[in-house]
Amino acid sequence: MPTVCDATAAHVGSGPRQVDVPPEVFAPHRVAAVRATGLLDTAPEDGFDDLARLAVVVGGGQRAFITLVDDHRSFWKSAVGPGGPAADCIRQNAVPDCPCQILVATDRPLIVDDALAPESPIRRLKAVDALGIGAWVGFPIHGPGGEVLGGLSVIDERPHTWTADEVQGLATLSRSVSTEIGLRQALSQATARVRTLQDSLLPPGLPAVPGIEAAAAYLPAGGADVLGDFYDLFRLRGEHWAAVLGDVCGKGVEAATVTALARYTLRAEAARSLSPAAVLKRLHLALLDRQDSEEQRFLTAIHATFRPTATGLAGRLCTAGHPPALIRRADGRTQEVGVAGTLLGAIADVRLTEARFRLNAGDTLLMYTDGIIEAHSHTPGRGPRGPLFGERRLHEVLAACHGLDAQATIDRVAAATLAHTGGPAGDDTALLALRVPPRAATVTPTPLS
Structure with a gap:
């Protein structure tokens, strides 16, 4: 034949x-x-x-x-x-x-x-x-x-x-x-359709922060559901700026609705207060107002306010049931910033504590959702249930980002995650990085990944 x-x-x-x-x-x-x-x-x-x-x-x-x-x-x-x-x-x-x-x-x-x-x-x-x-x-x-x-x-x-x-x-x-x-x-x-809806819930680009590099990325999960990770970066009054990441519990249209509520509430409340804890408390109350007897709407979030200084930037942040931010110092050391707080919209009383931070020349602040550290590797015969990426690996990857600008740092972390999972993970992930350049430079808006 x-x-x-x-x-x-x-x-x-x-x-x-x-x-x-x-x-x-x-x-x-x-x-x-x-x-x-x-x-x-x-x-x-x-x-x-x-x-x-x-x-x-x-x-x-x-x-x-x-x-x-x-x-x-x-x-x-x-x-x-x-x-x-x-x-x-x-x-x-x-x-x-x-x-x-x-x-x-x-x-x-x-x-x-x-x-x-x-x-x-x-x-x-x-x-x-x-x-x-x-x-x-x-x-x-x-x-x-x-x-x-x-x-x-x-x-x-x-x-x-x-x-x-x-x-x-x-x-x-x-x-x-x-x-x-x-x-x-x-x-x-x-x-x-999901990607179109998801994109509408993310900023089309990041603004230029004087003297600071900024970059962000959204890594979608596999499948056809809208998930709840989001980020934002926007200017406040005077020289102050706000950065926020969140992770809404759930998926689909309901998650998209809560994500939209969170983004717009955070922007509105941040214009009224420079306190990250106060802003997250207002978001918590807004979520409680929308609760019904059938389904809770809650999320984790990390919110930072900061201002450029002569040597870099100074700020404070608050986490609500969310992983802490990581700082990579210019010499390669990494440290966590943030005090564990209560997730928003779940119970009436929340505990939210602010932490102060400073970035000097060559330092980078990385905010991320838990899709990074909870990403499983794909193991033959077991599927996506191998070892977790984990916090330790994230510290190691960030520490190895010597000389990388904000966008390259985001790209390196994203690539390490994809290499670990072998493809799209089971959960989506949002990343946002702020970096003080080693030397004085004009910083332009960074295109999104």
């Missing part, structure tokens, strides 16, 4: 079309639906390959294909069986050469017991010789809107009378392929 790569090579530059392609193939809405799957020109995936392998077993053939048909080529998302495609093989052929064009035109199964019989609708197609097709059976696969995207097909190298059980089983598998594609599209669209 010829290999799939042999068939691909045979179709490249293979002369004029042997058949007229049905007009349904070129329907703009159908072609758009195929491209909207995001599967064209993507690598093989276990989920689709498993369905194709099952099709070989159910259909009693030698090879199975999951094919997406656009307006000029048939792309094999999966091709399994003897002589399947090598990693470097172009997994496609031209539409005029592929039997799946008939599935697109008719939106019905096509059952061919003998590909070379005079009455065979595919005998003139080049794929018959190139792939060694003796018999072929195919079923349309559909997008969420009902468009025919392509087909699930099984081939036998010899004539084959496809039984009713084989046909019924393959029809069921084709619906499973359609469902898989629809679920992937729904997840992709939901994830895009």
Whole structure:
């Protein structure tokens, strides 16, 4: 039996079309639906390959294909069986050469017991010789809107009378392929909406603080839920500035609502008071005012106010159920700043204590949410339940950021986290860094990661 790569090579530059392609193939809405799957020109995936392998077993053939048909080529998302495609093989052929064009035109199964019989609708197609097709059976696969995207097909190298059980089983598998594609599209669209909503809850950029470098990053978790980490940096009256990070309990629209409430309450209250503890207390009361009997809305936060000085900056901060800030001194020493306080919105009485801090030339203040220190590594056989990144590792990474500006420090910490988890973590993370440059310099706004 010829290999799939042999068939691909045979179709490249293979002369004029042997058949007229049905007009349904070129329907703009159908072609758009195929491209909207995001599967064209993507690598093989276990989920689709498993369905194709099952099709070989159910259909009693030698090879199975999951094919997406656009307006000029048939792309094999999966091709399994003897002589399947090598990693470097172009997994496609031209539409005029592929039997799946008939599935697109008719939106019905096509059952061919003998590909070379005079009455065979595919005998003139080049794929018959190139792939060694003796018999072929195919079923349309559909997008969420009902468009025919392509087909699930099984081939036998010899004539084959496809039984009713084989046909019924393959029809069921084709619906499973359609469902898989629809679920992937729904997840992709939901994830895009989540990212748009999440971005709307973060500042579009950081302002320039005179004499200070500032940088921030948001590292999304895997999945399609809005999570609750946020940050902000804004000017107060006179020479004073405010920086805040928070982590809302929960996910989805409810988390987004609480995040929006927190951001705008913090900005409003910080304009009235330079005391971080007083501002967080006002946010706590605002959360309690919105509580209902069914669900609590609470969060952790760290809030700092500061002002540039002749030697760097001076400030005070308050933590509410939140990890302390870290300071990296110019000589590489690290220290924690912040007294553990009560998370906001959970109980009526909260304990909030302020801590003062100073940064001199070369010093960096890092504020972060617990998605960093609670990130698990991916362990073979256990998934994302390996060792935690942890506070000690964070201290070590920060201490190693010698000579790095605020943005490079954020990038280094983010990279270390991703290297530890091996990909998106189970929780989102926000980071914000303030740094006093070693020498006097003009500081410009830092683009966000």
